[in-house]
Amino acid sequence: MTILTLTLLLIGCKGGDETTDDSNTTDTQETGEVDLVALYAAAVADAAVADTDEVYDQLIAINSGNTSLDFDAEGRVLVVTWTSWDGYDSGVGADTTVGVDVWVTTTPEVQTMCSSLDLDADALTLRLEQHLGLPSGTGKDRFVQLRVHPDDLFRPSPDPEVTDSVASLDFPAEVSQTHKDWIDGLMASSYGEGGYPWTRLGYTYDWAPGANEVGASEFVIRSGSTVGVDSVQSLAEYCP
Known part of the structure; x- marks a missing residue:
């Protein structure tokens, strides 16, 4: 089912047309807020069912042959996470151990996208939330670029391999039970109230009206990685 169909089912009809100018203004604002909620809810519902025709074969591959990526002398690739957490602020230039799984994209994919948009700060923030499959109003306010060894990354997909450009819907034969449990656990918590439109296909769900649903290639830094x-x-x- 498309997000448009789901949205139409979720939004419902606004009744009455005999309102004052002030009421029209208020109704327009409220409708906009409701539409965002409905669009996001539709995305979550749609993402819960992953189909083979949604597999995308042009994901960013993390390997030495991908010249669009930024590797340092140690072979660490440059990635970015959008966050409201200030714990990285005092650590620029130093190494740190991440205590949780950190969801990231590779540089410069998101920066290229956001720098191309002529939007004010509020509109750009919303567009990024949509592109990255996040609810509106997250409060994220800083981009943290990190250097990470590719071996410490995996795709949040049954197929965790990061070196190729496609993520399968099925678990590869050699995948670990730990990864299977991680996927199953996240599936159990992702698609209800307060959930996320997690595609399980290696890309974020872009829920903006008119978007084709394929957002950015996403990866996860394993908890405990340096x-x-x-x-x-x-x-x-x-995003200048």
Whole structure:
């Protein structure tokens, strides 16, 4: 089912047309807020059912042959996470151990996208939330670039391999039970109230009206990995 169909089912009809100018303004604002909620809910419901025709074969592959990526002398690739957590701020230029799984994209995919948009800060923030499959109003306000060894990354998909450009819907024969349990656990918590439109196909769900649903290629840094904190930037700095 498409997100448009689901949205039409979720939004419902606004009754009555005999309103004052002030009421029309209020109704328009409220409708906009409701539409965002409905669009996001539709995305979550749609993502819960992954079909083979949604498999995308042009995911970003993390390997030495991909010249669009930024590798340092140690072979660590540059990735970015969008966050509201300030714990990285004082650690720029140093290594740190991440205590949780950290969801990231590779540099410069998101930066290229957001820098191309002529939007004010609020509109750009919403567009990024949509592109990255996040609910509106997350409060995320900084982009943290990290250096990470590719071996410490996996795709949040049954097929965790990061070196190729497609993620299968099925678990490969050699995948670990730990990864299977991680996927199953996240599936159990992702698609209800307060959930996320997690595609399980290696890309974020872009829930903006008119978008084709394929957002950014996403990866996860394993909890316990050591990363280098390359930079911390505001929205204005990262998306000039």
